[in-house]
Amino acid sequence: MEQVSENRCFGGRQLRFKHESSSTNIPMHFSVFLPSSAETAKVPALFWLSGLTCTDENFVQKAGAQRYAEEFGMALIAPDTSPRGESVADDPDGGWDFGLGAGFYVDATEAPFAANYQMYSYISRELPELIKNHFPVDPRRFSISGHSMGGHGALTIAIKHPKLFRSVSAFAPICAPSQCPWGQKALTGYLGSDQATWREYDTCALVTDRGCDFQLLVDQGSSDQFLLEQLQPDLLQKACLDAEVDLTLRIRDGYDHSYFYIASFIGEHIRFHAESI
């Protein structure tokens, strides 16, 4: 593991690393913010999964989350959104919603993507282990959040790993990828056309199939340009109601899909995680 940058920020340290991933079989970058309290004690950690087109750096540069992470004494872990490199397969049509920057946090089974697109294993197994072994964090106090495609990733991974991630929230998540254009394109490409295999990576399907005995905190801007076609929180609301899952859905009047929206409410989410774990 190689450290590629360090910047002092709000009294803590913003770090970036590169490492060889055994899941994706390619070097991966990730970013870590350590609050000043991590100098003397193990701190809780929030994993943040970013959305389409992002790297590990967008959240780090645009969300202003470090201020709150320092205040609540919490580490922030920001992985990339896909494997990257010249040898990594990309969308044959050149789209930004599949392939590089769009791993959808699944373990691909279809060629040629299966070779590197193993983001589910990377986020739910390899990275937490790496973080636990190399940083002053308390692995009993891991939580997870994310935005859009990353909100989908956070919810699906938390539902399947409730002992690893003790609390979950999401900003404008893709709630039912099996039922929206972004998700259908990605799941077909990574998993093939048998929709039975998609249910493992669809929050609404997971809620229906498995239930969930902890709270889901979901934040959604009312003026989000992707709300109706891609995000569909109404489907999640219905699935949670039917399955008696505790969903807190916060609609933010006039907010859109941008980091201006995330920045406005990330403090509330960090407080939620700090108080939950």
Add this chain to the structure above:
Amino acid sequence: MEQVSENRCFGGRQLRFKHESSSTNIPMHFSVFLPSSAETAKVPALFWLSGLTCTDENFVQKAGAQRYAEEFGMALIAPDTSPRGESVADDPDGGWDFGLGAGFYVDATEAPFAANYQMYSYISRELPELIKNHFPVDPRRFSISGHSMGGHGALTIAIKHPKLFRSVSAFAPICAPSQCPWGQKALTGYLGSDQATWREYDTCALVTDRGCDFQLLVDQGSSDQFLLEQLQPDLLQKACLDAEVDLTLRIRDGYDHSYFYIASFIGEHIRFHAESI
């Protein structure tokens, strides 16, 4: 004047505009944050001048200043750092420290730059007038700040326009452009080799030549990679001591030149301006 974007942010509105500039003779972009209090009253405004390579968007996306601007009920005005367009002259050597993205907030007199590089007039006359006429701001409560090249711009413009900008601060400013490589290259290129003309655009020279009867707040990271060669706050300290100018120089231990540093302390600066004007 054309509005090109709007995003809700921390309860206020982050806006971006494009307009034909009579100073630079080319369309210019600028960004404006209006806090929610601007819906019912005229608010003070902080002009932010960015550094080398930046557009009007870096500060808006990376500093997290909107949170504090909303808290203190202050508008934020972020102009671009140079004229832009295919017809605009650029560094013939392709450097990032001169030409596009590097207008240095001077009125160029040398061809071919004089045709468009009139950033001093743009910032000190045209833009404040435009802001006053189109937004709910109180022109008696304008203040100015900036980073690096923009810190140089904020200090020089404030010293020359104390009735327009009622308070000034700077992050890691180029304190003596006549005496550092970035400044010498830019001032030679825009103003020619007669160094007498440079003194109007050099904070240390202005302090020496004119004095200044208000406080200069300067913030500087101790681990800034440009500290010794380009920024030279020691020269400003000496000039202010000799001229009996009230300089507050805050050295931040371990901070560098990045927006992680700016984000960490922009709240203090916004509070300073809110309490000064």
